[in-house]
Amino acid sequence: MQAKYLVVNCFEIGQQGVNIRGLYPTAFLLSHDCVPNTNHTDEEKNYKLTIRASTKIPLGYPITLSYAYTLQSTLKRREHLLDNKFFECHCRRCSDPMELGTYTSAVICPKCKTGLVLCDNPLDTESPWSCNDTTGKCPGYRIQARSMKLLLHRISQEVEQIDMNDVKTMEMFLSKYRNVLHPTHYLCLGVKVSLSQLYGKINGYLIYELTNETLERKRDICLEILRVLDVIEPGYTRIRGVTLYEVHAPMMILLTKDMEYGSFSKNEIKARLKEVLKYLIEASIILGYEPENSPEGLMGKAANEALVQIKDWEKIVGKFR
Ligand SMILES: [Zn+2]
Ligand SMILES: [Zn+2]
Known part of the structure; x- marks a missing residue:
């Protein structure tokens, strides 16, 4: 062979x-x-x-x-497929400069600051990139493929240097490039996926130690990732299962805190509980397919336990399902 x-x-x-x-x-x-x-x-x-x-x-x-890592840009996926699987991908996602509305390759225009720099023809690795502004605000911006690749290579190297347990440096990276990379650019997404799992798990950031601000940060990062995953890893996929599980904890703790200190109507609380329940049920189904003792399988068990606990809430606020 x-x-x-x-x-x-x-x-x-x-x-x-x-x-x-x-x-x-x-x-x-x-x-x-x-x-x-x-x-x-x-x-x-x-x-x-x-x-x-x-x-x-x-x-x-x-x-x-997918033979390529889905949380990467078209340029990266196509390069990987060509080098390792010896074919050029022409799929719907690869053909679309906006990557089906996920903007995982998009760079913020340095001239108008609001338009997005997208590849003119993503199926051609030598194609230039230009600003997609249609309002007339941008004087016009174009960059050659070579320069774009150099810019991305430089930023990727910076990402590779980051210790993937170092929450502060990861947040600093996201802040540094907030005016350069689209928030769901694949280089930001990779860091955000790590953060979504680190907040609540590692020393100094255990879930019950997190401030409201950090809990909201974890929740918002998870929801942002899920919006992308709904398009590029849709349905019952492992990473969606994990992220759906991750988003439930900050939402539940914020809800408990709000109930203690705020004045919320029963209906508002029920609506929020219903949302948490929706995420948790889907997480439990997806992670239930994973091998029992794998990290994802154990997470599935934890999701089931959380589902049992959530039932107790009905004694306090009444039926919400
Ligand atoms: Zn493709
Ligand atoms: Zn522009």
């Missing part, structure tokens, strides 16, 4: 320890899409690979998965 064939068709499995390439007799038939409609889980113990639909797949539609 040729090495190229193996690289193209194998799955990389066993992320916790050594990376192994596994060739699966049916899974390798799935085609690629940068917005996949399946999700896969591999079990470290027995190398079992489970592929399941993450969205409803209409009859006759291709069953797809």
Whole structure:
């Protein structure tokens, strides 16, 4: 068997320890899409690979998965696919400079400060990028592919230097580039995904130590990530499950605090509880598919426990479901 064939068709499995390439007799038939409609889980113990639909797949539609990391820009994903899978992706997401409205490649225009600099033709790696302003506010801004790549390379290097447990430096990075990168640019998103999980988990930022401001920050970051994931990792996907679980904690604590200090009507409280419940139920369903003792599987168990606790609220505020 040729090495190229193996690289193209194998799955990389066993992320916790050594990376192994596994060739699966049916899974390798799935085609690629940068917005996949399946999700896969591999079990470290027995190398079992489970592929399941993450969205409803209409009859006759291709069953797809992504061979590239979905939380990356078109430029990065296409580069990875060409280097590792030897094809040029022309999917709906890759063809759209706005990446289906997620703006994961968008840079803020340095001239007008409000327009977004997008690639003129994302299917051509040499294409220039220009400001999308249509109001006439921008005198016009254009940048060559080479210069854009250099700028992104420089910022990526800065991200790589950040210790991914260092909350302060991550927040400083986001603040430093708030006028350069779109808030959901993939370089910001990567940092935000880390922050969404660190707030509430690490020393100095344990969930019950967080100030209201930080709880709101965690909640808002999670909701921002979810808006992007709803488009590029839609349905029952692992990262959506994790983020839905992460968003419930700050929302619940803020609700408890507001009830203690504020004067909220029962209806307002019920509406907020209903929202938390919606996130938690979906998190529990999604994470329920993960291997029992994996971090995601354990998170699923915690989601179920939180669901039981939330039922107690009905004794205080009455039925809200
Ligand atoms: Zn694509
Ligand atoms: Zn502009």
